[in-house]
Amino acid sequence: MFGESLxxxxxxxxxxxxxxxxAERAFPALQASRDWARYRSAVDxxxxxxxxxxxxxxxxxxxxxxxxxxxxxxxxxxxxxxEKFVFIEPWVVQMLYPVxxxxxHKSEGLRILDLGSGGGHFSLLCxxxxxxxxxxxxxxxxxxxxxxxxxxxxxxxxxxxxxxDEKPERYDLILGLRVNFNxxxxxxxxxxxxxxxxxxxxxxxxxxGRLALLLNTQPNKTGPTVKNRRLPAHLLRLGFSLHAxxxxxxxxxxxxx
Numbered sequence: 001m002f003g004e005s006l007x008x009x010x011x012x013x014x015x016x017x018x019x020x021x022x023a024e025r026a027f028p029a030l031q032a033s034r035d036w037a038r039y040r041s042a043v044d045x046x047x048x049x050x051x052x053x054x055x056x057x058x059x060x061x062x063x064x065x066x067x068x069x070x071x072x073x074x075x076x077x078x079x080x081x082x083e084k085f086v087f088i089e090p091w092v093v094q095m096l097y098p099v100x101x102x103x104x105h106k107s108e109g110l111r112i113l114d115l116g117s118g119g120g121h122f123s124l125l126c127x128x129x130x131x132x133x134x135x136x137x138x139x140x141x142x143x144x145x146x147x148x149x150x151x152x153x154x155x156x157x158x159x160x161x162x163x164x165d166e167k168p169e170r171y172d173l174i175l176g177l178r179v180n181f182n183x184x185x186x187x188x189x190x191x192x193x194x195x196x197x198x199x200x201x202x203x204x205x206x207x208x209g210r211l212a213l214l215l216n217t218q219p220n221k222t223g224p225t226v227k228n229r230r231l232p233a234h235l236l237r238l239g240f241s242l243h244a245x246x247x248x249x250x251x252x253x254x255x256x257x
Contacts, residue, residue, distance in 0.1 A: 019096040022105045029128040030092065034150065042149035043086040046142055050083035082142040085119035095122045097245045098177060102212060102252070105129055110172040111206075115159050116181045119143055120152035127152065161193035164200035172209045174201050178216040178248075191234045198238050198253070205255040213240075215249045 040047075051057060054075075076084055085091060099105055104112075108130030114123045117135025120143070126133045135154040137143060147154045157163070159181035182189040189197070201211050215231065232249045236242060240251040
């Protein structure tokens with residue numbers, strides 16, 4: 001579960017038929033791309049901390065239980081603590097959905113900026129699919145440890161409405177999954193802030209580039225969810241198309257230049 005079972009068919013089955021072709025390509029490459037014994041050693045203290053937070057023991061809940069035990073997978077998904085992101089397969093499987101919707105498995109060599117990259121699972125998956133990925137997120141002990149152990153590139157920064165004002169780099173894809181960077185204390189960005197963020201981000205896209213945002217409508221223990229329910233409609237007015245992943249709005253805008 002810390003990368004050792006990526007080659008096993010169970011995770012392709014969990015992914016479902018529509019995602020199986022991507023999993024069959026990505027998982028062997030992902031398994032071969034890292035020293036997973038070294039990764040497990042690096043994140044073991046986080047794993048122990050996660051067990052303690054959720055009242056579990058190593059004998060009662062081991063990584064191997066997730067391979068075929070639906071209840072164990074639900075326990076992980078509903079558990080508390082960022083340390084749950086030390087597990088690889090469950091979160092990489094979720095990343096297959098945006099990969100499929102954006103057809104990232106059908107191309108290589110794209111420059112991708114992963115905003116709010118967290119534990120780096122999307123960055124990791126895109127890297128083994130042949131893309132050049134840079135994650136961006138706040139300093140966080142858990143995510144720092146996971147990303148360093150995975151060897152994914154990551155820039156420590158706060159994503160603000162003016163984040164792209166002074167950034168000269170251009171990307172084929174700028175993406176945010178389960179967007180939380182718009183949460184500031186107990187408030188969220190207003191429409192004016194979103195407009196500035198979107199318009200400046202689009203200027204950092206290549207001519208055929210895309211800006212993609214999976215809005216966070218799931219319960220969030222660290223702050224409010226997307227309070228401004230008008231946001232999807234506002235993004236549609238800004239030129240986004242509307243899709244869905246796990247009943248959450250997945251908004252995509254292509255560069256019009």
